[in-house]
Each structure stands twice: as C-alpha cells, then as structure tokens.
Amino acid sequence: MDDLYHFDEFNFHALEDKFSSSNDIFWETKGHNEMKNVQFSLPQDLGDYNGTDESLNSNFGFIPNDPSQEQEFLLSTTSQQKYHQDYEAFDNLHFDMVHFDEQFPTKAVPICETKNEKQYHQTPVEILKNYGKGFKRLLHDEGKILHPIDDFDLVTKNEHVRKKLSTEDIMKIAGTRFIQSSSSESSSSGKLILNHPFGFSFSGLSDEEKEDVALAESLLACAEKVGYQQYERARSFLSQIESLSSKTGNPVKRVVYYFAEALRRRINKETGRVSVSSNNSTKKIESLFDPEETTKDLNPTLIAFFEDLPFCKVSMFTCVQALIENVTDAKKIHVIDLEIRKGLPWTILMQELQSRNELCPLEILKITAIVSGNTNNSKIIVDDTGKRLSEFAQSLNINFSFNIVMVSDLLHLSEDLFEIDSDETVAVYSHFALRSKIQNSDQLETIMRVVRTINPVVMVVAEIEANHNSKSFVNRFIEALFYFSAFFDCFEDCMKKDEKNRMIMESMYFSHGIRNTVAEEGAERKSRNVKIDVWRNFFTRFGMVEKELSMMCLYQAELVAKRYACGNSCTFDMNGHCLLVGWKGTPIASASVWKFV
Incomplete structure (x- = not known):
C-alpha cells in the first residue's frame, strides 16, 4: 500500500x-x-x-x-x-x-528541518505591502454581504456612529502608517513615532487610540531594526515601548508589552547579553511550565478559557x-x-x-x-x-x-x-x-x-x-502580532469579569507562545502553527x-x-x-x- x-x-x-x-x-x-x-x-x-x-x-x-x-x-x-x-x-x-x-x-x-534551518530576511514594509493596497476591513450589508472599506474612512467619517476600534484595527492602522513612514527620518531615529506626517488622516481617533497606534507603529519599527540586526537602534525603541506598554493596560498595551518582552529576549540572545545565571533561571522556569503538557489536564484557568471564549x-x-x-x-x-x-x-x-x-x-x-x-x-x-x-x-x-x-x-x-x-x-x-x-x-x-x-x-x-512557521523572523513577527492581537481583544471582551484567569492566560500561556515564536530559532522554536x-x-x-x-x-x-x-x-x-x-x-x-x- x-x-x-x-x-x-x-x-x-x-x-x-x-x-x-x-x-x-x-x-x-x-x-x-x-x-x-x-x-x-x-x-x-x-x-x-x-x-x-x-x-x-x-x-x-x-x-x-x-x-x-x-x-x-x-x-x-x-x-x-x-x-x-x-x-x-x-x-x-x-x-x-x-x-x-x-x-x-x-x-x-x-x-x-530545525537543524539546518536558515533564516532569510524581509522587511516589515515588504511583508505589509504584500497584504494588498492598504489595509482593508469588511463592512456588513444587512448581515450577509461584505464589502471592503478603508480604515482611513473608518476613522474619519461618521465619527458619531463608529464603534471603538478593535485591537487588530489599531494594528492595521499602525501598519498603514508604518508603510507610509518607512523612509522618513522618524522611523530610523529610534524615537517614538508620535508626531506623524500622516496624522491628519486619523483625526477621528480618540486620544487613547492615537497613543495605541503610535505604540504599535513603534513596535513594528523596532522589529524592523531587529530584522536588520541593528540591535542598538532596536534597544532605543524598546526602552520607550516598554515604558508605555503594560501587562495590566488595555489590550493594545498588553499585547505590545509581551511582544516587546520577546524582542528584548531575542536581542539579548543575539548579542550575548544574557548572563549564564539568568539564562539558567529562565530555562528552569520554562522547563517547569510546558503549555502542551499543562493543557492535557484541567486547571481553573483552562476551564475559564474554555468557558468564556x-x-x-x-x-x-x-x-x-x-x-x-x-x-x-x-x-x-x-x-x-x-x-x-x-x-x-x-x-x-x-x-x-x-x-x-x-x-x-x-x-x-x-x-x-x-x-x-x-x-x-x-x-x-x-x-x-x-x-x-x-x-x-x-x-x-x-x-x-x-x-x-x-x-x-x-x-x-x-x-x-x-x-x-x-x-x-x-x-x-x-x-x-x-x-x-x-x-x-x-x-x-x-x-x-x-x-x-x-x-x-x-x-x-x-x-x-x-x-x-516562516523562516523569516519579520514575517513571523507580523503574522503573530495580528493573530495574538485578535486574541487579546477577545480576552478583553469575553473575560471582563475574570481578571485573574485572564492575566494568567496572557502572562503564562500566551506570553510563552509569543516569546517562542519571536525570540527562538531552530529546535528551540516549537510554536510552528x-x-x-x-x-x-x-x-x-x-x-x-x-x-x-x-x-x-x-x-x-x-x-x-x-x-x-x-x-x-x-x-x-x-x-x-x-x-x-x-x-x-x-x-x-x-x-x-x-x-x-
């Protein structure tokens, strides 16, 4: 046979x-x-x-x-x-x-082939541009027909009827801005991108949404520097990103926090700045917590995840x-x-x-x-x-x-x-x-x-x-960013009344997946969806x-x-x-x- x-x-x-x-x-x-x-x-x-x-x-x-x-x-x-x-x-x-x-x-x-796995490099701009001309969403027409609409229009028109942007919407707008500003001085200076030449296009955003877009855009810029192995410039971005993100903030700030954490780990590994004692301690903790093994049995957090999502x-x-x-x-x-x-x-x-x-x-x-x-x-x-x-x-x-x-x-x-x-x-x-x-x-x-x-x-x-599972670090980073952004948005909507289990799920299970996807290569990278x-x-x-x-x-x-x-x-x-x-x-x-x- x-x-x-x-x-x-x-x-x-x-x-x-x-x-x-x-x-x-x-x-x-x-x-x-x-x-x-x-x-x-x-x-x-x-x-x-x-x-x-x-x-x-x-x-x-x-x-x-x-x-x-x-x-x-x-x-x-x-x-x-x-x-x-x-x-x-x-x-x-x-x-x-x-x-x-x-x-x-x-x-x-x-x-x-993890042993001979060779990376190839792409820039965030190359990858984001492959997503098509700009970033599109779908607009429901009587609940049946879906039409693509532009996020620029989404945030500048009908402001009085529009709903709060989702976490992924924020990431899409940040991606659009990043493409437009990729050749500007601000994207290579290592400074947080707040005053942006295309800012007028997003006048419909709330102050919090503007901050979130700027934070996400800076995260993309940081990932670009890591992809180019420009680690000192990436560290400049990271220091500011880490100060503005938080594991207890809104979904955008939380997901950015864990991606920044993963980028920091990747930079430290690439530059050899991880101390032996610190590295051993981290490996010990990670060996104790294996998501694949943990999910085989039940615990209160997994049950909450199963019940709420x-x-x-x-x-x-x-x-x-x-x-x-x-x-x-x-x-x-x-x-x-x-x-x-x-x-x-x-x-x-x-x-x-x-x-x-x-x-x-x-x-x-x-x-x-x-x-x-x-x-x-x-x-x-x-x-x-x-x-x-x-x-x-x-x-x-x-x-x-x-x-x-x-x-x-x-x-x-x-x-x-x-x-x-x-x-x-x-x-x-x-x-x-x-x-x-x-x-x-x-x-x-x-x-x-x-x-x-x-x-x-x-x-x-x-x-x-x-x-x-891409060999391209930047490709994986962007794909994972949008995927986990949707999940963190879901946590915010579905687990509002269960702060404890939400935080455990994000800080233990999902941070592990983000870290493994972004910071690891070869046999150490086990998250390969x-x-x-x-x-x-x-x-x-x-x-x-x-x-x-x-x-x-x-x-x-x-x-x-x-x-x-x-x-x-x-x-x-x-x-x-x-x-x-x-x-x-x-x-x-x-x-x-x-x-x-």
Whole structure:
C-alpha cells in the first residue's frame, strides 16, 4: 500500500510562506483561497435547546485555587496538585446535535528541518505591502454581504456612529502608517513615532487610540531594526515601548508589552547579553511550565478559557457533528483520538448515540487514546479520563470500551497496536493535536502513515489557523502580532469579569507562545502553527481528500457561538470546504473533514 502514494519532498516553510496570511488576514484573497464570510442560520428555528444554556456555561465544580502570583500558579501546576473535580457537571455539558432535515439539502524530506534551518530576511514594509493596497476591513450589508472599506474612512467619517476600534484595527492602522513612514527620518531615529506626517488622516481617533497606534507603529519599527540586526537602534525603541506598554493596560498595551518582552529576549540572545545565571533561571522556569503538557489536564484557568471564549467549543461541536454524520448507520463505532485530554467530546457523542438508539441500536462504542512519551503524569491523566468515560457510558447503558496505545516515541506507533475488528466503523479525531508535531516531522509522518493504513471512514481535524512557521523572523513577527492581537481583544471582551484567569492566560500561556515564536530559532522554536492550505497540501500526500462540511455542521458552529455573551464577534468564513472560526474577521481556528481514496 505504501507504493500507492508518492511521499515526495514536502516543505512546510515554503508552503507556509506561499500561503501566508497576507492573503486572508486582511481579506483580500484571490483564486482558490477565497474566503467567504457567511451566516449559517437556517430559515426557521429548530426548537428549544433543552436547557443547554446552563450546562454549556457550567463551571465544572472546581474549588478555586486563587494563586496571587504567576510563580505560585507555576508551582501549583508542576507539583501536580489535584483539584476536586465535579465530573457530574463536567459530563453534563450537552448540546442538541443538529440532525439532517430534507428541507435543508445539504520517507519524505522532514517537514521542519530545525537543524539546518536558515533564516532569510524581509522587511516589515515588504511583508505589509504584500497584504494588498492598504489595509482593508469588511463592512456588513444587512448581515450577509461584505464589502471592503478603508480604515482611513473608518476613522474619519461618521465619527458619531463608529464603534471603538478593535485591537487588530489599531494594528492595521499602525501598519498603514508604518508603510507610509518607512523612509522618513522618524522611523530610523529610534524615537517614538508620535508626531506623524500622516496624522491628519486619523483625526477621528480618540486620544487613547492615537497613543495605541503610535505604540504599535513603534513596535513594528523596532522589529524592523531587529530584522536588520541593528540591535542598538532596536534597544532605543524598546526602552520607550516598554515604558508605555503594560501587562495590566488595555489590550493594545498588553499585547505590545509581551511582544516587546520577546524582542528584548531575542536581542539579548543575539548579542550575548544574557548572563549564564539568568539564562539558567529562565530555562528552569520554562522547563517547569510546558503549555502542551499543562493543557492535557484541567486547571481553573483552562476551564475559564474554555468557558468564556467560544473557539474551542465551536470547533469541538463542529467536529463531533461531522463525525456523527459519518457513522450514522454504524452499530460498532471505534474512534481513535490523537490527543484525548479529558475526553469531553465523547460524553457529547455518547449522549447523541443514546438518543438515536431506537433507530440504530449501538452495539459498542470503542475509544482508543494515543499517549506518547515517558511521563507518568500523562498516563495517569488518560487513565482517569478512561475511568470517567466508562462510568458515564454505564450511566447511559452504553456498551463501552476504552483502550490506550502508549508508546515512548510516536516513531514506534504502528497499526498493530490498535485493536480493530473488521466489522467496526473507524473514525479518527484530531482536535489541535497535529500542531505540536510539526517540529518533529518524522513523528507527524508516522502518525499519518498509520492512520492511512487503518483507513478510517473519516478523519475530522481542528487546528489553529495561523502562520507561525516562516523562516523569516519579520514575517513571523507580523503574522503573530495580528493573530495574538485578535486574541487579546477577545480576552478583553469575553473575560471582563475574570481578571485573574485572564492575566494568567496572557502572562503564562500566551506570553510563552509569543516569546517562542519571536525570540527562538531552530529546535528551540516549537510554536510552528500553519494554516489550512499547508495542511491541505500535506494531507494530499497521503491520499486524503477534503469532504464538504454539511450545512448542519455549519449551523452547529453558529449555535454554539450564540451561547456566548461575546458570540456576536465570533465570525465564520469558508476556505474551500474548511470552516474558519475567527474573532471579528481574524481567523483563529479551522475545522475540516477528510477521507482516504
């Protein structure tokens, strides 16, 4: 079977730069990458939601830990302190799955060569100009049609009706100003850009917005100096940027604070100014806090993130809906989960399978979780998940089997490790599971070869929709700046009443991602998200074709978003057959469905 498909050279870097967000982060896409902002609401309401508001927004019953300092939070996570977990509330998370209604028809070269990874340099002006002529936003016309409008007009016309600019809007305006001023004396003097020759064009901005634009513009100028390796000039910018940004300010000042922190670290590493003791201390703290490991279990901050922000639930329910539609007539279902974590999707799946039992009795549901590495903690977490899922299945009278495929290294993964019966309907579920394997390309190749050999009826995939894998430092910097700006804007809107967990999420999890993307290179740079076009090309190598998401999947996504107080700012776009879930138009995550041919 291996001879059926030619695993030729695949370069994630080359593809990622080719399919840069320059095409879609500013909504000026062309050709097959065109994105369409859509609304999925059906012509009529499908009825009530059986009290899902309460269960969807339940708090899982955690006893608050209330760490007052980041270090205290760090120690609490690394000491494996166990929180009391009321899984009854956790498992009762339920959403009516949308049902079909006829009235709504519906060995290759390593992916990421970190050892020989050579940087190439681009200036911010070159990259920003690639985004198209100026920076465009989309203006809704009766909630359906979107028209590009110029940010200049946005801030200078209809001042009495315009809303406060989002964090990303500020960044777009700063990018426009930076392009226009790139050859001016102010952009090379190392001074904060406040008195700008194009300032009259933004007379509609509030004083705070003007300050934020100037701050963001100076950050771009600083990144340019770092790209040119003009570190002393960059330090001049940084000193002023750091004095005006703050981890406790508005979203612009907060995101600039963490990007400035990352730039400072990069400069220090490049110039050798990091002391041995300081470097060892930083490495010790970072080794204690690993976001990939931490997110495998639950803590109050992750639960707050899951409860308050729509992206995880939207992508999860969409993927579960797609999975159900592809096993609708199966009596023996076997789901392989590439990153099971706490197994929340499977409590939802069980409830749906029970509800269809009269029409199609379920004989058995099997879940197989893949666990890699030598960390005993991971095994404990997955064992706990299996026990809880078994208890939940028993409460629903579902015949259930939970298996763990544990390997010390994913390179050792093989189809022989999976207990698959010939009469089972097999599906693969990957929810933000592949992104962490991009750096370890051999592992990613192994996973996909094994999955292809198993030949499931469907593979549902959710991934982060971002370009953080370019060899160009400046390209990565700008892409990450817009992506994280959208997230910080979302934090501000969705976590207003939870200052503590918002600050922990920003200062621990997101600062780690920013720092790793901006300051690290080679094997140390582990944050390497890529966009759906890159995944699409990668999956094609394994004989996979993309299936169209049903209208029911799209409607499910919209239903979940509407359950959030900030759900109106959650936007949906289509890239081919893939659903992009975004924040005020900026893509955040993707959901797609695949089959083998």
